[in-house]
Amino acid sequence: MTGAVSLAEVLVSALIVLGGAFALIGSWGLVRLPSLMERLHGPTKATTLGLGAMLVGSVAYFQLVEGKWTTHEMLISVFLFVTAPISANLIAKVHLHRLKQGQASEAVGPAGTPAPPAPGVDWATHEAPHEGTPGDLAED
C-alpha cells in the first residue's frame, strides 16, 4: 500500500517538475531569442508540454493520491491545444503586417529575415476579403 502511494507520488512529482521546467524554459526562450518569429517558438512549448504535464499531473494526483476522479484538467488541456496555434498565427500576422508597414524592425537572428512575398501575392494580413467568400460583406 505504501509502495503504491509512493510510486504515485513519484509520478505526480515528476510531472509537476517537468511542467514547471518547461514553463520556465519557454519564458526563458521568450527573453533570449532574437526575433519575434523565433520568440513565438518558446511559449508554444510552455503551453503544450509544460501546462500539459502539469494538468496530467493534477489528474494523476487527484486520482492516485486523493482517490477522486476529475477530468476538468483535460478540458483545459484540450482548449489550450486548440487555441494556442490560432493565437500564435494571429500574433505572427500582426508582426508581418507591422513589418510591411515599416512600424516594426526585424532583428537578424539565425533564421534571418523572412522572405518577402512573391510578386502579385500578398501576405494575408491586412487584405480585404475576396469576392464570393463568406467574409465578403460588401457585395451589394
Added chain:
Amino acid sequence: MIGYALGFGFAALGLALVLNLWRLFKGPGIADRILALDTMVINVIGIIVLAGIAGGEGTSFEAALLLAMVGFVGTVAYAKFLLRGDIIE
C-alpha cells in the same frame, strides 16, 4: 515529496512570470507585448493548477478554464484590432 515538487513548480512559474514581465516592458514591437501577455496567462493558469493540487480540492479548475478562455479571447481581440482596426466587423 509532492511538496518539494510543488515548491519547485511555484518557483519556476514565478521566475517565468518575471521573465515575461521583462519582455512585456522591453519588447521592441507590439507583437512581442501581445505574446508576453499571452504567455503570462499561460503561466498564471499553471500557478492556479499547482495551487489546486496544493489545496487538495478541485474547485480552482473553473478559474483556470475561465482564465484560458479569457486569455485567448483577449489575444485574438488585440491582434484583430491591430490587423483590421476593428474587433468585430
